[in-house]
Amino acid sequence: MRTTTRVHTPAERVKARRAGEIRARTVLVQLLCIVSVLRTILTRIVPLAGCSSWWIALLCLLPGAAVYGLLRFAMRITHTGTLTDCLRRCVGGVGGWCVSLLLGVLLLIDGTASMTALITMFTEGVGTQGTQMTLALLTSAVLLTCLHREGLARGAYLLRHVMLGAALLAAAFSVRDVHPDGLFPLMGEGVPAIRAALAAGVSLAWPVVLLLTLPADLPEKRVRLAAAVAAACIAVPLALTLTIPHELLIREHELAGSMLLPTLFALPAVRTLLQCLLMLALFLAVGGAVQMATDQICAPMGQPPRWLPYAVLALLTASQALDIRSLWQMLGRAEPWLLLPLAVLAGMCILIALFRREKA
Amino acid sequence: MKQPILPQIDRNRAAMDEALYRSINPDMHVRHFCTYGRDASLYYMEGVVSTDFLQRYVLAPLTLLRQETAESSLADAVSNAVYNCDVASARDIPEAVTQVMNGRAVVFIDGMDVALGFDVRMFVRRGISPPLTESVVLGPHQGFNESIRDSITLLRRILPTPELIGEMRVIGERYPVSLCVMYLKDAVDADNLARLKARLDGVRTDHVLSIGALQQLIEDRPFSLIPQCILTERPDRAASMLLEGQIVLVLDGAPQVLVLPGSILHLLHTPDDTSARWQYGTFMRLIRLLGTLCALLLPGLFVALVTFHPEVLPVTLLTAILESQSAVPLSIPAETLLMLVMFNLIGEASTRVPSVVGSTLGTVSGLILGQAAVDAKLVHPLLLIVVAVSSLGSYAVPDYSLGLAVRIGQLLLLAAGCVFGIYGMVLFMAAGTVRLCALTSLGSPFAAPMSPLRTHNPDELARWPIWRQRLRTWLAGTADQQRADGAMRRWDRRNR
Numbered sequence: 001m002r003t004t005t006r007v008h009t010p011a012e013r014v015k016a017r018r019a020g021e022i023r024a025r026t027v028l029v030q031l032l033c034i035v036s037v038l039r040t041i042l043t044r045i046v047p048l049a050g051c052s053s054w055w056i057a058l059l060c061l062l063p064g065a066a067v068y069g070l071l072r073f074a075m076r077i078t079h080t081g082t083l084t085d086c087l088r089r090c091v092g093g094v095g096g097w098c099v100s101l102l103l104g105v106l107l108l109i110d111g112t113a114s115m116t117a118l119i120t121m122f123t124e125g126v127g128t129q130g131t132q133m134t135l136a137l138l139t140s141a142v143l144l145t146c147l148h149r150e151g152l153a154r155g156a157y158l159l160r161h162v163m164l165g166a167a168l169l170a171a172a173f174s175v176r177d178v179h180p181d182g183l184f185p186l187m188g189e190g191v192p193a194i195r196a197a198l199a200a201g202v203s204l205a206w207p208v209v210l211l212l213t214l215p216a217d218l219p220e221k222r223v224r225l226a227a228a229v230a231a232a233c234i235a236v237p238l239a240l241t242l243t244i245p246h247e248l249l250i251r252e253h254e255l256a257g258s259m260l261l262p263t264l265f266a267l268p269a270v271r272t273l274l275q276c277l278l279m280l281a282l283f284l285a286v287g288g289a290v291q292m293a294t295d296q297i298c299a300p301m302g303q304p305p306r307w308l309p310y311a312v313l314a315l316l317t318a319s320q321a322l323d324i325r326s327l328w329q330m331l332g333r334a335e336p337w338l339l340l341p342l343a344v345l346a347g348m349c350i351l352i353a354l355f356r357r358e359k360a
Numbered sequence: 361m362k363q364p365i366l367p368q369i370d371r372n373r374a375a376m377d378e379a380l381y382r383s384i385n386p387d388m389h390v391r392h393f394c395t396y397g398r399d400a401s402l403y404y405m406e407g408v409v410s411t412d413f414l415q416r417y418v419l420a421p422l423t424l425l426r427q428e429t430a431e432s433s434l435a436d437a438v439s440n441a442v443y444n445c446d447v448a449s450a451r452d453i454p455e456a457v458t459q460v461m462n463g464r465a466v467v468f469i470d471g472m473d474v475a476l477g478f479d480v481r482m483f484v485r486r487g488i489s490p491p492l493t494e495s496v497v498l499g500p501h502q503g504f505n506e507s508i509r510d511s512i513t514l515l516r517r518i519l520p521t522p523e524l525i526g527e528m529r530v531i532g533e534r535y536p537v538s539l540c541v542m543y544l545k546d547a548v549d550a551d552n553l554a555r556l557k558a559r560l561d562g563v564r565t566d567h568v569l570s571i572g573a574l575q576q577l578i579e580d581r582p583f584s585l586i587p588q589c590i591l592t593e594r595p596d597r598a599a600s601m602l603l604e605g606q607i608v609l610v611l612d613g614a615p616q617v618l619v620l621p622g623s624i625l626h627l628l629h630t631p632d633d634t635s636a637r638w639q640y641g642t643f644m645r646l647i648r649l650l651g652t653l654c655a656l657l658l659p660g661l662f663v664a665l666v667t668f669h670p671e672v673l674p675v676t677l678l679t680a681i682l683e684s685q686s687a688v689p690l691s692i693p694a695e696t697l698l699m700l701v702m703f704n705l706i707g708e709a710s711t712r713v714p715s716v717v718g719s720t721l722g723t724v725s726g727l728i729l730g731q732a733a734v735d736a737k738l739v740h741p742l743l744l745i746v747v748a749v750s751s752l753g754s755y756a757v758p759d760y761s762l763g764l765a766v767r768i769g770q771l772l773l774l775a776a777g778c779v780f781g782i783y784g785m786v787l788f789m790a791a792g793t794v795r796l797c798a799l800t801s802l803g804s805p806f807a808a809p810m811s812p813l814r815t816h817n818p819d820e821l822a823r824w825p826i827w828r829q830r831l832r833t834w835l836a837g838t839a840d841q842q843r844a845d846g847a848m849r850r851w852d853r854r855n856r
Contacts, residue, residue: 013815013838020812126783139787146791150805150812151798155790158797158811268671276786283790 052188064205111289605836
């Protein structure tokens with residue numbers, strides 16, 4: 001029964017409207033983060049590490065959190081509201097544009113991985129007939145109809161309750177299949193597998209950096225709530241991996257089909273529900289990645305040209321023309337390095353900011 | 361170049377006769393008479409003026425005046441003589457013609473370089489009757505009619521305040537129609553009003569046939585399946601929207617008014633929700649939402665589940681479906697499509713046939729045709745139930761245009777379900793939701809206040825008590841945001 005803040009002046013009204021838009025965009029970025037983290041855990045870490053994947057996943061979240069903390073620190077000492085402003089202040093206009101371009105490229109890689117995962121879910125998990133390219137074209141055709149800067153964020157904001165409800169429902173029905181003994185042995189498949197899983201998942205949490213690109217207009221209480229919801233969204237599917245009898249798994253981690261691992265042993269209706277949920281989340285994440293990549297690439301120009309998101313989507317679709325195994329392997333090689341440039345950037349920004357402060 | 365009115369009456373007569381095509385237009389009448397000792401002519405159109413009034417209060421006083429007037433201005437003298445009517449002067453022939461076409465009686469007098477139009481209008485019009493497409497259980501049973509004057513009066517009766525502004529204008533370049541832009545001065549958002557006026561100014565058409573045509577000319581995304589303006593034939597509903605800061609367009613000849621900007625919630629709400637107690641209002645809304653979702657999803661879901669995801673269905677149900685299906689020659693998607701087309705056909709036929717045979721048609725088509733289809737083993741009984749429930753759901757959608765959009769969406773979702781199962785439907789729904797959220801109505805987000813969040817009352821899908829709804833919506837201007845100063849139930853200590 002609570003209404004939003006009362007608005008009496010035009011300035012307050014603009015502020016309230018802006019807050020509404022930012023809240024919607026934050027939900028889209030959160031969704032992108034959750035999908036990216038889950039995709040990496042389910043497709044890269046679980047097939048390699050087996051029983052030890054739960055703590056490896058938690059450990060792999062730390063580097064991303066550290067880079068996020070460093071960049072926030074840089075923003076605080078430069079007194080800037082967004083990452084883009086902070087970088088512009090530290091490394092200048094051209095440097096800022098280079099960094100936006102970098103974020104755009106990272107988003108493109110993430111979008112390609114999500115799209116590949118979506119197509120693989122169709123072909124391997126659901127068993128839809130059709131080639132990889134046909135399905136990619138069909139998905140892109142559907143995406144094409146809804147590539148809209150505000151529309152995607154607002155859509156994600158509207159669907160968040162539906163997705164959360166479906167996730168909770170599926171989790172509630174799957175609780176009885178959880179095997180707590182899946183937590184052990186801690187060393188899982190052995191040290192080489194753990195090392196490989198750690199290497200594969202080191203950049204797991206890189207998309208959290210994207211949260212810094214949005215103006216921090218939300219009150220602290222809401223940020224904490226959003227972080228708690230996002231953590232729960234990652235923890236619940238992680239807990240669902242405990243329903244997987246690891247001894248029955250075929251160690252096939254070359255394809256994104258293992259996205260469906262938590263659904264394999266669920267009740268038929270719950271499986272369908274979970275698959276729908278994953279598909280919906282992946283679909284929105286691909287759209288969000290395309291839109292945000294476009295925004296980042298064109299950050300210095302302001303409003304991107306109208307055709308650009310479509311061109312980026314075409315690029316993503318074209319990537320599906322590659323052999324899916326080769327593509328997945330290429331993405332697997334690239335993904336662990338996604339955090340590195342951001343870490344370098346964070347260090348560089350802090351050093352420059354501190355140096356300037358010292359000089360002043 | 362507009363032809364001016366000249367002091368020589370013969371030339372004015374010739375110009376008017378030509379402009380009104382009097383030689384081939386027998387309902388354009390002219391009466392020649394003498395007044396103030398000069399030749400005069402009175403032009404009017406038969407059927408739109410009160411002949412009795414014209415005779416008694418315009419012609420009689422004028423013909424009685426035989427002497428030259430002592431007043432300096434002849435026009436003033438004539439205006440003073442005919443004191444029962446509103447008078448408007450015309451400086452050129454086209455203006456005089458417009459006045460005749462609008463139902464005025466226009467007088468030309470020799471030596472006078474203006475024409476005087478006397479308001480003696482009396483159009484044929486329908487009385488106030490209950491609304492046809494928006495009937496309610498609780499609340500008034502009055503609907504707008506085709507007369508712009510009556511529609512404005514109905515609104516003014518509900519909101520008797522000078523703050524209710526009604527700006528009159530015309531739309532259509534060659535054959536203009538009267539249009540009234542109504543808003544509450546303190547509640548309306550000035551940006552929205554300016555945007556709407558700019559759009560109306562930018563309409564370039566010879567004539568606007570109906571309010572639906574006007575809607576298509578001014579709405580944000582005409583290619584979208586979902587309407588972005590609200591059409592209503594209920595004055596109480598239009599008044600409630602005026603109170604929320606929305607703008608009402610009343611077009612002459614249209615028994616509905618157009619309300620802008622709107623949101624998807626406006627299309628799902630009915631006046632009953634507000635009239636009923638909040639618990640009942642919420643219950644009705646949830647039932648309506650369920651109906652809308654059934655209409656949209658049920659046929660596609662049925663096909664997707666039976667064809668692609670049979671494991672989700674209980675074994676007994678699946679067995680029953682497959683057993684009955686084995687005797688039917690058509691596939692499940694084909695059967696469903698056939699039934700949906702049939703139901704749409706019945707809906708369309710019932711709308712077009714005279715109301716006397718409407719109930720017969722419903723019985724024949726609903727019972728006999730459905731039963732015959734089952735007996736002939738063209739469809740199986742469960743599918744009949746599914747299609748019937750979804751059709752009932754589509755009739756529960758309160759807005760006619762949205763109901764049609766739901767019926768088209770139902771077919772599209774059926775296609776998605778037939779080709780890709782539930783996953784296709786999920787992708788289609790996701791794309792549809794994003795498209796819906798991307799829509800705007802007069803620049804305001806169409807899915808607001810749900811997405812993005814906007815200032816709102818607790819009156820979205822659930823309707824909370826009326827005394828908690830103290831604010832105007834996000835569509836209102838900032839001048840007067842609160843509907844009540846303090847608690848509405850001030851006498852009640854518990855609900856302050």
